[in-house]
Amino acid sequence: MFAATLDTTIEYLKGVGPKRAELLQKELRIFTYDDLLNYFPFRYIDRTRFYKINELDTDLPYVQILGRITGKEQIGEKHKKRIVARLTDETGSIELVWFQSLKWVDENVSRGKVYIVFGKPTAFNGSFSISHPELESYPRPATITGNLRLQPVYNSTEKLKKFFLDSKGIQKLQTLVIEQLLPEVRESMPAYILDKYQMVTKKEALLSIHFPRDVKALKGAERRLKFEELFFIQLQLLHNKQIREWKFKGHQFNAVGEAVNTFYKEILPFELTGAQKRVVKEIRMDTQRGIQMNRLVQGDVGSGKTVVALMSMLLAIDNGYQACMMAPTEILARQHYESITSLLDGRLAKVAILTGSTTKKQRTKLHEELEAGEIDILVGTHALIEDKVVFKNLALVVIDEQHRFGVEQRAKLWRKNAVPPHILVMTATPIPRTLAMTLYGDLDVSVIDELPVGRKPIETRHLYEGQRLRMFGFMKNEIAKGRQVYVVYPLIKESEKLDLLHLEAGVEQMSYQFPRPDYQISIVHGKMSNADKQFEMQRFIEGKSQIMVATTVIEVGVNVPNASIMIIENAERFGLSQLHQLRGRVGRGAEQSYCILMSGNKLSADGRLRLDTMVKTNNGFEISEIDLQLRGPGDITGTQQSGVLELKLADLATDQLILQEARNTVINILEGDPKLELPENSLLKTYLNKRSIGIAFDKIS
Known part of the structure; x- marks a missing residue:
């Protein structure tokens, strides 16, 4: 007799077979019995309530009725054939109708027998019916998966439903696996952790997540499985960090020399904020330890991350090393290059830029100077990771907007030296705390949570389409004061699907309201060539145009202190994070700045919440928490990084306490037993x- 184990291929489970197995693999990534056991319900239907037939209402999603079949007949011919049964209780009767599986219904549904009936009631001509109800004999048979108070509901797909693998079909397979193999399930968590947090065993958790006796059993199972999921993510991340510290020695920056001191005391045109000073100090401490630094610096738009990065690069130069800074787009790389060269004012370091549009002649010269150690700081796009780019002694890599680079791309920079360079990751996208702990859980995190002195908070207003003339008047007033305006649209051309005010129509309207020669308008969008984009942006930067009409191309990389208004058209169509990034394009000078969110009159609940949030707060971290609840982690980061966010049960928006508990537990374990040598x-x-631990180590060893 064939003895299945949890590793057995799913096709050998009774009722599956090769065809259904192939579908389960493609649609739900269920390959083995164990995969099925770890495919959890997404909600539960309360089966404790029994309705009387006279209580039925079409507003009820599902009802459960206890009654007797008092009649049954087959009606119609060919494809109109159906079976209609009458179910009766002491308050009335209802029709049960089947259009499919008529042979099974004919053989298994008996007149005179009592059934538990479950389904969606519909009304026609004043009487109720239920199509294709679920039927159970009464009383229910007592099995470990029977007597359900809470009915599990599983996600399925249209393809699976064609093979009778809807929620009910998946539930039947779960019943078989649990009845056959639950005793084989081994504990995955140490006993002392279960005791400490009073958690149920793995067997109890799996049984109760699929077939809970009651709400208390379900809550206990969810807590145990969520904790385990988050615990093992943290164990991998923190163990990776630990191994990296053991394996990779780092360059020691012992000296704070002429470059840092001169820049700080003589050149820097403003006082650093307390937050900037704190982060610079953290980086300074990291680079003295003799192990590779891996630090994430989070800071809102305009919080001064570039200055922190520059001071870190000057620290590398003071210690005889080179540094580089990698940005995801050419616009942003050029912005960083111009900021750095402007801040240094031609002193202390030789700075160069390398992007896709650097000419062959320029590249040849740059490669020679870089390898000879004549270039101190190299700014660029992913062109920096090309094999031809060779540094003499690279010791610090600054990566801007890390989530836009793949793991392999980042690892290539690490290979530029025998001793891996220190890594400083920067992001202007405020990341919710829970997300930072999972996405960047193996990095040390610094937060710049203050705006530079003298910056005024941006005033944000929400206007409807009917208030457009008021908006134009406001623009004219600000332009008369010498200010400039951004106007951002979500689309370039009109879309049949989306009734949006698009950029082309916007330009026409703006040209009418702001005619030449009194006003000049720059237009920038993603379909333009880089040269044309650069030309139009330069006109705006130099103040030759007062209005820039653009798509979200300007979300990052444009810094015009004189621009004081950001108008976002169809603002309800943008995500919170994107709205916040766009708003951060203004407020960079000493003058009061404004963000105007234009929308239609009809707003969804989520759309209204996003716009209300923007009006209420300028705090990027507060905004990011609401964004996480609205969109989920995968959408916020734009990428599902290395599987970290493929959570089966835990929810980073709601399970913050469990995540913190899991992370603290891992920290305590690794501090007391770094190599996990204790028997427990x-x-x-x-x-x-x-598991192959350590993304970084695989890639660079």
């Missing part, structure tokens, strides 16, 4: 040994 941690060691 053998399960954790086994877990790590089974």
